Amino acid sequence: MARYLDVHPENPQRRVIAQAVRILSEGGLIVYPTDSCFALGCLPGNAEGLDRIRTIRQLDSRHHFTLVCRDLTQLGQFVRLDNTAFRSIRAATPGSYTFILPASKEAPRRVLHPKRRTVGVRVPEHPVVRALLAELDEPLLSSTLLLPDQEEPLTQGWEIKERLDHVVDAVLDSGDCGTEPTTVVDFSEGEAEIVRRGAGDPSRFE
Structure with a gap:
């Protein structure tokens, strides 16, 4: 049964964030709010967690997973x-964007296309996930809950708890989240290519 963690949307309680981090550190899979939806x-080294995400979402091997990072410095490691690309991404973060880029040697192989x-x-703007990332001091391996x-x-959050009670380990609920996923921008060939128009303003990459 999943833990239900009620967290303040603007000033996340440290004890609640610590509970979520402990669950992640013990190999757990969580649902958490972002600035899109x-x-x-789970943690990048959690192979079982990745498989659980694939099962929940019925994803194939071609799906791009996302490393959700604390800041541009952490993002640049992977x-x-x-x-x-650096200048464009720096101007757009934190924000509701996902960027597709060539992986570095430090990127976990299991998350590569x-x-x-x-x-x-991506570097999100939502206070809850930013608090999580600050406490973790490493990225989250992530996928939109669709x-x-x-x-x-x-x-x-309550509906997610009911639907996924036996397949995730915790649900962080800070109130209603949006339904629009991130804007996805592909920089892998050098020039910005908008792959999906979403919550982030795509005009800066056009």
């Missing part, structure tokens, strides 16, 4: 950035 997350050797990365039988992501 709810997401599934991807290769040229000057153009099998053919392109790329990885999705269930196979749903056209839009679930928006309420």
